[in-house]
Amino acid sequence: MSAHPPQLRVMETPVLGPRELALFQALVEKEAGIHLSAAKDALVANRLSRRLRELGLSSFKAYYAYVTERGHEAEKVRMLDSLCTHETSFFRExxxxxxxxxxxxxxxxxxxxxxxxxxxxxxxxxxxxxxxxxxxxxxxxxxxxxxxxxxxxxxxxxxxxxxxxxxxxxxxxxxxxxxxxxxxxxxxxxxxxxxxxxxxxxxxxxxxxxxxxxxxxxxxxxxxxxxxxxxxxxxxxxxxxxxxxxxxxxxxxxxxxxxxxxxxxxxxxxxxxxxxxxxxxxxxxxxxxxxxxxxxxxx
The missing domain is CATH 3.40.50.150 (Vaccinia Virus protein VP39)
Known part of the structure; x- marks a missing residue:
């Protein structure tokens, strides 16, 4: 019996390419009016990666297909939640x-x-x-x-x-x-x-x-x-x-x-x-x- 521990499979981090980013940019602007610039690619990838892990999806392309499929409106809401910025304070400005x-x-x-x-x-x-x-x-x-x-x-x-x-x-x-x-x-x-x-x-x-x-x-x-x-x-x-x-x-x-x-x-x-x-x-x-x-x- 081997004394070495079994090898754990490391999940690869999905890559958000320009095509996938463009799809999410258009979707978010259509749904919420929010314009995501190309400079936001790392932010979008980081926040949506959590949703991919929750759903067991391996790519942003698969997630886009999922979130735009009829019957998945609740996930669309979660997607928008993920991308919202919540910076605030009491008596701000x-x-x-x-x-x-x-x-x-x-x-x-x-x-x-x-x-x-x-x-x-x-x-x-x-x-x-x-x-x-x-x-x-x-x-x-x-x-x-x-x-x-x-x-x-x-x-x-x-x-x-x-x-x-x-x-x-x-x-x-x-x-x-x-x-x-x-x-x-x-x-x-x-x-x-x-x-x-x-x-x-x-x-x-x-x-x-x-x-x-x-x-x-x-x-x-x-x-x-x-x-x-x-x-x-x-x-x-x-x-x-x-x-x-x-x-x-x-x-x-x-x-x-x-x-x-x-x-x-x-x-x-x-x-x-x-x-x-x-x-x-x-x-x-x-x-x-x-x-x-x-x-x-x-x-």
């Missing part, structure tokens, strides 16, 4: 939240107190990733427009990724992620984990009461929620879209924005090249342009 807390929300609070606007507010956080953005928005809203003052607010958090959306619904994060939350808001709205949840923090009941969740593909407007919304955050996602899809998404969102609402883009995004009837309020923040009252010609 803080100047936007400063604008809300120092100008926009105090103005609306004053208008509501004078009966100049209804005390209801709807907010859409599109491409919300793991929830840090919509919960940051909810904290700002509840601080400035509390239910005790008669306000009713709703924050709709949506994302393409089912995995990210599940994390958002849990409202549970590592405590270290609290560092960017202003201390008064952290104390007012977050719970610190103890015992089995030590090192974690959880959204408190006031936050959970105003949150709504839905899986939304921004490339498929038929799936979108109905407006109007007073605030729409669509930040740091359209940089991954092709020009045509980017314009289509922005046009659709502006149609869902209330006449007095605000539209927020990410720091690397803008409306340059898009003929939008809006005014710039601050960096990457827009509001519908006020239209002059209609005039009637007398005869």
């Amino acid at each position: 803080p100047q936007h939240f400063d604008l809300l807390r120092e100008r926009i929300l105090p103005d609306w609070a004053a208008q509501g107190a004078k009966g100049m606007r209804p005390r209801t507010l709807r907010v859409w956080s599109a491409a919300c990733s793991t929830g840090e953005e919509p919960y940051s928005l909810a904290m700002c809203l509840l601080e400035a427009l509390p239910p005790g003052a008669g306000w009713s607010v709703e924050v709709l958090a949506t994302d393409l990724s089912t995995w990210a959306l599940e994390r958002t619904q849990q409202g549970l994060w590592d405590l270290e992620r609290s560092r960017t939350i202003p201390q008064p808001l952290l104390k007012a709205f977050m719970l610190k984990g103890v015992r089995s949840q030590e090192g974690l923090m959880k959204a408190g009941p006031e936050l959970r009461a105003v949150m709504r969740f839905a899986r939304v593909n921004l490339n498929s407007e038929g799936e979108w929620p109905a407006g109007p919304f007073d605030i729409i955050f669509c930040r740091n996602v359209l940089i991954y879209f092709g020009a045509e899809a980017r314009k289509r998404v922005i046009d659709g969102m502006l149609r869902r924005l209330s006449p007095s609402g605000y539209f927020f883009l990410g720091h690397a995004e803008s409306l340059i090249g898009i003929n939008a009837d809006v005014s710039s309020v601050s960096a990457n923040v827009y509001t519908p342009r006020a239209r002059p009252p209609a005039t009637h010609r007398t005869r």
Whole structure:
């Protein structure tokens, strides 16, 4: 009997060639509007390799055939989940939240107190990733427009990724992620984990009461929620879209924005090249342009 251990078969890493990459590029842009450049080949190969291993497939060509076969829609969703980027943080791009807390929300609070606007507010956080953005928005809203003052607010958090959306619904994060939350808001709205949840923090009941969740593909407007919304955050996602899809998404969102609402883009995004009837309020923040009252010609 040999003293040497049996030889283990080493699985070869599948190669994502230019043809296979082109197939996935076209599929992802068609399904989600996301443009994967050729420079993303290593990222695509790395993230999709996990799906190949799960399914026992030996090549990207076989995986493409599988994911495009009728009846495998669930795997198509998993594929898109794998390719989504989930970089986010609480109060990311803080100047936007400063604008809300120092100008926009105090103005609306004053208008509501004078009966100049209804005390209801709807907010859409599109491409919300793991929830840090919509919960940051909810904290700002509840601080400035509390239910005790008669306000009713709703924050709709949506994302393409089912995995990210599940994390958002849990409202549970590592405590270290609290560092960017202003201390008064952290104390007012977050719970610190103890015992089995030590090192974690959880959204408190006031936050959970105003949150709504839905899986939304921004490339498929038929799936979108109905407006109007007073605030729409669509930040740091359209940089991954092709020009045509980017314009289509922005046009659709502006149609869902209330006449007095605000539209927020990410720091690397803008409306340059898009003929939008809006005014710039601050960096990457827009509001519908006020239209002059209609005039009637007398005869």
